[in-house]
Amino acid sequence: MDLKEKIDLEKLPVHVAIIMDGNGRWARMRGKHRVFGHEQGVISVRETAEAAAELGIKYLTLYAFSTENWNRPMQEVEALMELLVQTINLETKTLIDNNIRLLTIGDTQRLNHQCYAELQKAIATTASNTRMDLILALSYSSRWEITEAMKQIAAKVRTGALQPADITENMISSHLATADIPDPELLIRTSGEYRISNFMLWQSAYTEMYFTQTMWPDFRKNDLHAAIIDFQQRERRFGKLNEQLNTCKK
Ligand code: FPP
Secondary structure, rough: OOOHHOHHHHHHHOEEEEEEOHHHHHHHHHHOOOOHEEEEEEEEHHHHHHHHEEEEEEEEEEEEHHHOOOOOOHHHHHHHHHHHHHHHHHHHHHHHHHHHHEEEEEEEHHHHHHHHHHHHHHHHHHOOOOOEEEEEEEHHHHHHHHHHHHHHHHHHEEEEEEEEHHHHHHHHHHOOOOOOOOOOEEEEEEOOOOOOOOOOOOOOOOOOOEEOOOOOOHOOOHHHHHHHHHEEEEEEEOOOOHHHHHHHOO
């Protein structure tokens, strides 16, 4: 069944973030190498980005490589980097044709030189696109990001540019990698794991979580549509009472 027609386009989440999980297990279940799962996962990336843009979602963040993923066997890390370079080379034209801007969050300088350079090129080429931001979380972890923000703020306090009393939630947000990006309203994790895994810990304070058993390489447009329909059926109270929501608009 095509679920797209059931989506209320007036109530779309502005920012959807996805923890793409299950590539390795998906491949092993088929007797294939884990890297085959990542390769198939690229098809899901394409489908999901296309579906999000078609709907009018403004920000789509994909958790593609975590700080902890550096601890995987070297061959898998290298294969992922290679896949990333290939995908960027293949898809940059599609991003341009579809008016999509590519951004990254994370410690991307740790990526290998070629990967970093290709990414910077794609980011520059798509910089003026306005339809949707596709944000790749690469070499990203939330604790890394929060630690970096704390270092920057502490340095400003030391020079006197900032007083401790000036530190607010908004100011902390503005020092995170996501400074110019609104908090995600919907976070999807595939593969039946119920964890946040060091992803957008600060930003997901009021995010709706959607967990699906679907492995990332099987994730298709209809799966994104199902997650958005589920999101639209929830009541988002932001700490208020149900009665307060009915009487005053947030
Ligand atoms: C999680 O599956 C997936 C990853 C660590 C990598 C995701 C990367 C891609 C889909 C390809 C490249 C991405 C882009 C944006 C071009 P897992 O390996 O943790 O699976 P497992 O939990 O079954 O082991």
